[in-house]
Every structure is written in structure tokens, then in C-alpha cells.
Amino acid sequence: MKSVFFEDYVEGSTRTTGGRTITETDIVLHAGQTGDFYPHHMDAEWCKSQEFKQRIAHGTLVFSVAVGMTAGEINPEAFSYGYDRLRFIRPVFIGDTLHVKVTVKEKRDYAKRPDHGMVVELCEVFNQQEQLVLVCEHLLLTRKKAQDVLDQSQLPRR
Amino acid sequence: MKSVFFEDYVEGSTRTTGGRTITETDIVLHAGQTGDFYPHHMDAEWCKSQEFKQRIAHGTLVFSVAVGMTAGEINPEAFSYGYDRLRFIRPVFIGDTLHVKVTVKEKRDYAKRPDHGMVVELCEVFNQQEQLVLVCEHLLLTRKKAQDVLDQSQLPRR
Amino acid sequence: MKSVFFEDYVEGSTRTTGGRTITETDIVLHAGQTGDFYPHHMDAEWCKSQEFKQRIAHGTLVFSVAVGMTAGEINPEAFSYGYDRLRFIRPVFIGDTLHVKVTVKEKRDYAKRPDHGMVVELCEVFNQQEQLVLVCEHLLLTRKKAQDVLDQSQLPRR
Amino acid sequence: MKSVFFEDYVEGSTRTTGGRTITETDIVLHAGQTGDFYPHHMDAEWCKSQEFKQRIAHGTLVFSVAVGMTAGEINPEAFSYGYDRLRFIRPVFIGDTLHVKVTVKEKRDYAKRPDHGMVVELCEVFNQQEQLVLVCEHLLLTRKKAQDVLDQSQLPRR
Amino acid sequence: MKSVFFEDYVEGSTRTTGGRTITETDIVLHAGQTGDFYPHHMDAEWCKSQEFKQRIAHGTLVFSVAVGMTAGEINPEAFSYGYDRLRFIRPVFIGDTLHVKVTVKEKRDYAKRPDHGMVVELCEVFNQQEQLVLVCEHLLLTRKKAQDVLDQSQLPRR
Amino acid sequence: MKSVFFEDYVEGSTRTTGGRTITETDIVLHAGQTGDFYPHHMDAEWCKSQEFKQRIAHGTLVFSVAVGMTAGEINPEAFSYGYDRLRFIRPVFIGDTLHVKVTVKEKRDYAKRPDHGMVVELCEVFNQQEQLVLVCEHLLLTRKKAQDVLDQSQLPRR
Numbered sequence: 001m002k003s004v005f006f007e008d009y010v011e012g013s014t015r016t017t018g019g020r021t022i023t024e025t026d027i028v029l030h031a032g033q034t035g036d037f038y039p040h041h042m043d044a045e046w047c048k049s050q051e052f053k054q055r056i057a058h059g060t061l062v063f064s065v066a067v068g069m070t071a072g073e074i075n076p077e078a079f080s081y082g083y084d085r086l087r088f089i090r091p092v093f094i095g096d097t098l099h100v101k102v103t104v105k106e107k108r109d110y111a112k113r114p115d116h117g118m119v120v121e122l123c124e125v126f127n128q129q130e131q132l133v134l135v136c137e138h139l140l141l142t143r144k145k146a147q148d149v150l151d152q153s154q155l156p157r158r
Numbered sequence: 159m160k161s162v163f164f165e166d167y168v169e170g171s172t173r174t175t176g177g178r179t180i181t182e183t184d185i186v187l188h189a190g191q192t193g194d195f196y197p198h199h200m201d202a203e204w205c206k207s208q209e210f211k212q213r214i215a216h217g218t219l220v221f222s223v224a225v226g227m228t229a230g231e232i233n234p235e236a237f238s239y240g241y242d243r244l245r246f247i248r249p250v251f252i253g254d255t256l257h258v259k260v261t262v263k264e265k266r267d268y269a270k271r272p273d274h275g276m277v278v279e280l281c282e283v284f285n286q287q288e289q290l291v292l293v294c295e296h297l298l299l300t301r302k303k304a305q306d307v308l309d310q311s312q313l314p315r316r
Numbered sequence: 317m318k319s320v321f322f323e324d325y326v327e328g329s330t331r332t333t334g335g336r337t338i339t340e341t342d343i344v345l346h347a348g349q350t351g352d353f354y355p356h357h358m359d360a361e362w363c364k365s366q367e368f369k370q371r372i373a374h375g376t377l378v379f380s381v382a383v384g385m386t387a388g389e390i391n392p393e394a395f396s397y398g399y400d401r402l403r404f405i406r407p408v409f410i411g412d413t414l415h416v417k418v419t420v421k422e423k424r425d426y427a428k429r430p431d432h433g434m435v436v437e438l439c440e441v442f443n444q445q446e447q448l449v450l451v452c453e454h455l456l457l458t459r460k461k462a463q464d465v466l467d468q469s470q471l472p473r474r
Numbered sequence: 475m476k477s478v479f480f481e482d483y484v485e486g487s488t489r490t491t492g493g494r495t496i497t498e499t500d501i502v503l504h505a506g507q508t509g510d511f512y513p514h515h516m517d518a519e520w521c522k523s524q525e526f527k528q529r530i531a532h533g534t535l536v537f538s539v540a541v542g543m544t545a546g547e548i549n550p551e552a553f554s555y556g557y558d559r560l561r562f563i564r565p566v567f568i569g570d571t572l573h574v575k576v577t578v579k580e581k582r583d584y585a586k587r588p589d590h591g592m593v594v595e596l597c598e599v600f601n602q603q604e605q606l607v608l609v610c611e612h613l614l615l616t617r618k619k620a621q622d623v624l625d626q627s628q629l630p631r632r
Numbered sequence: 633m634k635s636v637f638f639e640d641y642v643e644g645s646t647r648t649t650g651g652r653t654i655t656e657t658d659i660v661l662h663a664g665q666t667g668d669f670y671p672h673h674m675d676a677e678w679c680k681s682q683e684f685k686q687r688i689a690h691g692t693l694v695f696s697v698a699v700g701m702t703a704g705e706i707n708p709e710a711f712s713y714g715y716d717r718l719r720f721i722r723p724v725f726i727g728d729t730l731h732v733k734v735t736v737k738e739k740r741d742y743a744k745r746p747d748h749g750m751v752v753e754l755c756e757v758f759n760q761q762e763q764l765v766l767v768c769e770h771l772l773l774t775r776k777k778a779q780d781v782l783d784q785s786q787l788p789r790r
Numbered sequence: 791m792k793s794v795f796f797e798d799y800v801e802g803s804t805r806t807t808g809g810r811t812i813t814e815t816d817i818v819l820h821a822g823q824t825g826d827f828y829p830h831h832m833d834a835e836w837c838k839s840q841e842f843k844q845r846i847a848h849g850t851l852v853f854s855v856a857v858g859m860t861a862g863e864i865n866p867e868a869f870s871y872g873y874d875r876l877r878f879i880r881p882v883f884i885g886d887t888l889h890v891k892v893t894v895k896e897k898r899d900y901a902k903r904p905d906h907g908m909v910v911e912l913c914e915v916f917n918q919q920e921q922l923v924l925v926c927e928h929l930l931l932t933r934k935k936a937q938d939v940l941d942q943s944q945l946p947r948r
Binding site: 029033035037 | 509
């Protein structure tokens with residue numbers, strides 16, 4: 001664990017994860033975990049009659065795996081507040097290899113807790129052809145560095 | 159499969175799913191699927207020293223299971239466009255039983271495809287104490303019923 | 317949940333499920349669940365020397381998946397009493413897509429509980445070539461509609 | 475592998491398997507494999523309001539595990555023809571430990587293939603309190619020993 | 633269970649297991665169990681750029697499966713003390729079928745417990761081309777047969 | 791990925807992993823992966839009659855998880871050669887939380903490949919009571935830093 005404070009995040013900075021291949025196993029396991037046995041994921045015959053001709057990964061599978069891939073060292077100063085603008089851009093097929101690019105998109109104040117700020121990480125998930133398949137914004141509520149009780153500049157002048 | 163068109167969705171209408179108990183197995187499987195082995199989910203000893211005193215479910219697990227629980231009959235006229243305002247409100251512990259309330263929150267036009275509209279479903283996930291644990295908005299891009307080629311109101315007056 | 321009473325079942329009526337593709341993952345998971353690691357399911361080399369030239373799904377896997385596929389809405393008036401005449405007709409291979417046809421084959425009285433009757437559902441499991449692979453009869457012990465408190469024939473004669 | 479022919483099976487002979495504890499994990503995995511997420515298996519809260527007060531194992535889980543437990547050495551002379559009279563006698567709860575008693579109940583001819591006979595094995599599944607929880611009859615189509623081309627008794631007398 | 637004592641093991645004796653095919657599922661499950669998501673096992677694209685051009689099984693997967701394959705009947709007189717000289721000789725690929733040859737390589741005294749001896753089993757794991765892929769030595773601490781209370785040689789001479 | 795060469799390893803240096811709780815799920819999954827359904831792991835009733843009174847984790851499970859826990863950043867200059875002196879010291883029970891201490895125990899030459907050396911990492915696995923449960927030595931065949939094309943000692947003397 002290493003503390004990274006609100007002030008330490010730099011807007012525009014990026015990091016990229018390694019790759020991971022989405023397998024038939026992942027889809028079968030995800031269906032089993034979620035109970036979503038829709039034919040788009042489980043019925044190869046029916047899929048042949050559809051636009052993509054093959055089974056596609058669950059949106060929640062791609063999202064969950066992508067979020068897992070971005071999990072690096074734990075930052076005890078931040079916790080996951082939620083996600084905005086999660087969009088399924090392209091289908092992910094069995095055998096596709098995904099990687100994720102994370103960009104610090106924005107930093108903003110968080111009114112309810114002035115000692116914290118919100119860091120917005122843009123997560124872009126790409127397949128092996130560098131096509132964007134999923135995008136979302138991760139909201140990290142992040143502690144600010146402890147400040148002096150009194151700000152020097154606000155001290156009364158003598 | 160049963161076709162439900164944009165016009166068929168009624169703002170304010172709700173449905174509620176049955177319940178599902180989140181087990182230690184679910185957490186272990188989700189860690190295995192996502193690669194997220196953070197101690198919050200996997201280290202019972204460390205958790206004893208933290209605020210909640212016990213392991214908590216991954217946010218992506220709760221989200222994925224909740225989405226799976228809302229999956230009913232397939233609507234061939236709609237497809238999942240994405241999610242907005244996904245928020246983790248309260249931790250989910252091993253043994254908690256979740257259910258989901260889905261409300262048609264809003265219907266709006268979708269400029270890029272005038273023959274479709276966007277249905278916004280508010281998904282609220284509750285535990286067995288009726289406490290809200292997760293909330294999100296599901297965007298369903300939904301086909302409109304085929305319209306007359308000419309709209310009556312636009313016919314030339316005589 | 318929706319109550320369906322003994323009287324509501326119609327002999328000869330049928331319903332058909334969607335499809336599900338049996339994957340290598342299903343076989344590996346089922347071996348892991350049951351401890352049945354027979355070479356018919358787990359040893360692709362040995363299978364090459366056998367009649368079917370490839371691994372086949374466990375009979376209990378095909379049966380369990382087929383039963384799961386027929387599970388629709390819960391009927392609180394019925395419970396599963398057992399199965400008769402379960403037969404393995406043809407092997408199921410990795411990649412086969414199964415669907416199930418359920419026919420109300422017979423309704424009969426159940427002596428031990430006169431307020432219930434036995435509904436016999438014939439379950440026929442087909443592969444993507446419409447070949448029958450498994451058949452069984454599901455026995456549903458089903459509540460009869462509440463009857464008049466007094467049976468006419470038992471009324472005191474005058 | 476060791477050949478056991480039709481003639482080698484002895485009516486009334488029995489064997490008993492070791493034990494296996496049915497875990498919450500088994501139920502979660504079986505729901506995932508079959509898609510049967512009925513509240514009897516998955517919703518601990520709802521179960522509290524029911525007769526047994528707790529989740530119960532799927533019938534197909536108990537059956538599949540029991541069949542797996544009886545799988546010993548492979549007999550290349552027999553193959554599984556099917557099951558008769560599968561009955562769910564008592565519920566199986568999380569933590570119950572099962573064992574199976576197999577009895578050669580009956581041997582009979584099989585008209586379609588005179589060189590084979592049908593061995594009927596009665597499988598009785600017990601919990602740790604020696605209560606019968608499931609019973610079924612396993613049909614094993616088993617090769618008979620090769621016979622002399624000419625039966626001695628039919629040889630022409632000199 | 634059948635008792636096999638230290639004296640019953642014969643140096644040089646061998647046994648060979650049946651085969652088992654290593655599947656993509658096994659690798660995905662093992663990554664999930666161990667948290668080892670190294671690209672050698674999970675990133676098919678990256679593997680294309682490496683020496684073997686494809687994903688390889690985890691060493692601990694091959695070892696665990698091989699050990700499991702050698703598990704026959706339980707010997708209540710022996711327990712697993714550990715392993716020596718575990719070596720990864722060749723990579724195992726998806727679709728390879730493994731079998732194990734076990735040789736009683738050595739029997740030696742175990743000073744700390746004179747009523748036991750150490751049996752060293754050499755485990756050699758081969759793929760379908762009879763290439764050695766993994767080797768290890770299994771140490772079995774095994775009870776000796778109960779001896780006469782008095783050893784003849786220690787009897788007082790007259 | 792970050793290159794760490796043979797010369798970079800420091801004898802006596804140590805690192806310690808975070809913790810991970812071994813669950814009933816892990817044992818059930820490992821039995822399913824390896825086919826080892828020995829009663830020590832799967833039969834809670836039988837275990838009550840044994841020394842430890844409860845189920846214990848498979849040795850290969852503890853080993854595999856421990857190895858997975860030590861997997862940090864990939865070192866492209868090293869590959870896993872094997873393990874020595876793997877010993878099962880104490881049983882691991884359901885609910886135990888493990889962590890691993892890794893010590894660079896020894897560095898030695900590797901005759902077959904002079905441009906590589908062998909790094910021996912001692913892996914000690916502890917439970918939550920700081921009791922040693924498993925120990926092994928990991929052999930890492932590690933590239934040495936590129937040397938001058940000409941070795942001084944081989945230069946022609948003048």
C-alpha cells in the first residue's frame with residue numbers, strides 16, 4: 001500500500017494495463033455468476049443468425065474484468081465512489097484480448113467532504129485491434145493532504 | 159422473446175426482482191474472474207482491523223449480480239446502451255440478500271437514431287434490511303413502433 | 317410466482333425452451349463438481365481411439381442443464397417428486413447446442429395425498445440437428461384446487 | 475480398466491462409497507452450471523419463511539454428486555443406459571454429508587442386444603444421520619461373456 | 633482404504649495413471665484460484681510474440697493436476713511429507729494430454745520417527761508425445777509394521 | 791515488466807506478501823481442479839473422527855496459492871526453474887489467513903548456462919497466528935547482466 005493523495009493525481013496523466021484474453025470459460029463463468037443466460041452469450045446456434053454471427057461477452061463481464069485489470073497497488077487514501085458514463089461501444093468476442101488505458105480526466109472538489117476531492121479516471125478498454133470496446137469514468141473519492149490548521153496567508157497581519 | 163417498443167414503456171412503472179444471497183463463494187469466484195484480490199475481499203484478518211470488521215463484496219460483483227437479476231424475458235427491440243450514475247452506497251457483506259427495484263425513470267429521444275428512443279431504468283439494489291446498497295441508471299436504446307410514412311398533421315390542407 | 321393447479325395442466329400441451337451450447341468449460345466444471353473424471357470426458361487422446369473420436373458430456377451434465385433450462389416461473393403449488401425413464405439416447409459433444417421440449421404427457425391421481433395429483437412432463441432434449449439426445453419424465457406433485465368442504469356424496473341422506 | 479461382464483454381477487451384492495459434504499459452494503456452482511437460481515437454493519431470507527428454514531441443494535446436484543461418488547474403476551463392458559425411479563426423498567442442506575449404497579437389484583435380458591444384459595443397480599443416498607435423501611435405479615447395459623460358437627449340448631452325438 | 637506399510641513398497645516398482653487433457657478452462661480457473669494472471673497464461677496476443685507462440689499452463693497447475701492424478705486409494709499408513717526436486721521441463725499447452733508415471737525410487741529411514749520410514753516416489757509427467765514435462769519426488773512418511781516388543785538381537789545372551 | 795538481473799538479487803533480502811484467507815470455496819474448487827476428493831478435504835463427518843477434527847486444505851492448494859501470492863511484477867530476465875524442499879509443516883484449515891515471506895537465500899552459478907545464475911528464494915507460508923504451515927525453495931534461473939564482449943583474462947598477453 002502506498003498513499004496517493006488528491007494533490008498527487010495529475011490531470012492528463014495516463015497508464016496502460018497489460019492484456020487479457022477473454023475466453024469461452026469467462027463467459028460461461030460469468031453467466032453462472034450473474035444468472036444471465038441470454039442467447040447472445042450462451043447459444044452459438046442462435047448467434048449464427050444474428051448480426052455478429054457468434055457469441056459475445058456480457059457487458060458486465062467486460063466491465064468487471066477491465067476494472068480488475070486496472071487494480072494496481074492499493075491506495076489507502078482513495079475509495080471507489082462509483083462510475084459514470086459506462087458505454088458498451090463494440091462487442092467483445094471469444095478470443096479477443098483486451099487492455100485498458102486509464103487517464104486522469106478531471107479533478108474536482110467534493111462539497112460534502114472538503115478534506116477529500118473527486119478524481120475522475122477515464123477508462124478506455126481496447127481490443128487487440130486497438131478498437132475501443134467499452135468506456136467509463138471511474139470516480140475516486142480521494143483524501144487531500146492534511147493542511148495546516150491555519151493557512152499562513154490568512155493570518156492577520158500585524 | 160416478446161417485443162416491447164419505446165412507446166410501451168411507462169414512466170414511473172416499477173418491477174421488483176426476487177432475492178439472492180451473496181455468498182463467500184461469489185466473492186471468491188469474482189476475485190478469480192477479475193483478478194481483484196484486494197484484501198477488502200480476500201483477507202478476513204486484515205478486514206477485522208478495518209471499519210466494517212469483515213470482508214465486503216466487490217462493487218463489480220454487486221453490480222453484475224444485480225444486472226443479472228433484472229434480466230427477464232428478452233426484448234428484441236431494445237439493447238443495452240450503457241449505465242449512468244453507478245454508485246456504491248453501502249457495503250455488501252457475505253450473507254446479505256439482495257433484491258432490485260427497477261423504475262422507468264425517463265424516456266427521451268435519441269438524436270442519432272430517430273427510429274429509436276432511450277429508456278432510462280433506475281436500478282436500486284437493496285439488502286435484506288431494505289437498505290439501499292447500490293444504484294445505477296440503465297440506458298436501453300429501444301425501437302419505436304413503425305410509423306406511417308406520412309404523419310397526418312403534415313398532410314397538405316385542402 | 318404464479319399458482320398453477322393440477323386442474324390447469326392440459327394433457328398434450330407443449331412448450332419449448334431456448335437453446336444452450338454445451339462447452340468444454342461445462343464439462344470441466346461438471347467433472348470438478350461430481351468427481352467424475354472418466355476419460356470419456358477428460359482425455360481427448362484416449363477419445364480419439366474410441367467410437368465417437370472426441371470427448372462427450374457427462375450424462376448428469378446434460379440432464380442437469382436440461383432440467384435447468386425448463387425451469388421457468390416458480391409454481392408454488394407444485395414440487396418436484398422425481399424422474400422416471402431417464403435415457404441417454406445420443407452423445408452430446410462440445411459445441412452442441414441443446415433445447416428442450418416439454419409435453420404434459422399424463423395426469424394421474426396420487427393416492428397418498430388426495431388433495432394433490434401427479435403431473436407427468438415428458439422432457440425431450442434435442443441437439444442443433446434436431447436429434448433426440450436425452451429423454452426423461454418429470455413427476456410434478458401438484459396441488460388441486462380447494463374443493464367444497466363437504467363432498468356431496470357424503471351428505472347424510474334424508 | 476477391468477472387464478466386468480454381465481455374468482459377474484451378483485444380485486444382492488452391495489458396495490458403499492465414502493462420504494462427501496455438500497457445501498454452499500456446491501450449490502452456487504450448480505446454480506451457475508444449470509441456470510436454476512430458484513430461491514430455494516439462492517435466497518436465504520426467503521427460505522427462512524419456508525418449511526425448512528434454510529437453503530436446500532438442487533435435486534440435480536444431489537443426483538449428479540451421488541452418481542459421481544459411485545464412479546469407481548471403469549468397466550469397459552458396461553455403459554450407462556439411463557435411470558429409473560429417481561426420487562427426491564428428503565431435502566439436503568448445506569453441511570450435510572452424503573454417502574451412497576449401491577445394490578445389484580436385478581439382472582435381466584435385453585431383447586434388442588442378446589449379447590448384452592441389463593444390470594439394475596439400486597443407488598440409495600444417505601445423509602450423516604443415515605436418513606435416505608435420494609434413491610434411483612441405474613441401468614447398466616453390460617456385455618455378456620463371449621460364448622462358444624457351438625453350444626456343447628447342441629453338438630451332434632456320435 | 634487399504635493399509636500399505638513401509639515394508640510393502642518395492643523399490644523400482646511403477647504404476648501409470650490414465651490421461652487428462654489440460655484445457656483453457658483449467659488455466660482460467662487456476663489463474664482465478666491463485667491470482668497469477670501473468671501474460672504467459674492469460675494474454676494470447678502477447679504470447680504470439682514469445683518463444684512458444686501460445687499460452688502455457690501454470691507450473692503449479694500442472695503440478696497440482698499431476699499430483700491429483702496419482703491419488704488412488706487412500707493409504708491410512710502414509711502421509712504426504714513434501715516434495716523434492718520439482719522441475720518444470722517443458723511447457724504444457726492448451727490441449728495437451730498428460731499422464732503420470734510413478735516409480736518407487738527409494739526407501740530410507742526417518743530418524744525422528746523410527747516406527748516410520750520415508751518412501752520416495754518419482755513422479756514423471758508426460759504429454760501425449762511421451763515428452764517429459766514435469767518431474768518431482770514425492771516423500772511419503774509411511775508407518776512400518778508393528779514389530780515384536782523385543783528385538784531378538786537385543787535379547788540378553790546367556 | 792522490469793528487468794531484475796542475477797546481480798540485482800541480494801542474499802538475505804526479504805519481502806512479505808499481503809494476506810489471503812483460505813475458504814471452503816477454495817478447497818471445493820481445488821478438489822474440482824485436481825480430482826483429489828480425499829475425505830481429508832471433502833468429508834466433514836469423517837474429519838470429526840480424525841486428529842484435526844475438521845477439513846484441511848490440499849497441500850497443492852496451499853502451495854499454489856502461496857506461489858500466486860508471491861507473483862509480483864514480471865521479471866523478463868528470470869524464469870521459474872522449479873522448487874526444492876517443499877514441506878507441509880502444519881495443516882491449513884478453512885478460515886485460516888495466509889501470508890508469505892520470501893527471502894533470497896542463496897545465489898549460485900548454473901553450469902549449463904554461464905550467462906545465467908540460479909537465485910534460490912526461500913518461501914515461508916504463515917497462518918494468522920504466525921505459525922509456519924508450508925516452506926519451499928523457489929529456483930529462479932536469472933540472466934546475468936551482459937558482459938564485455940571480451941573477457942579481460944582472455945586478452946592476448948603482450
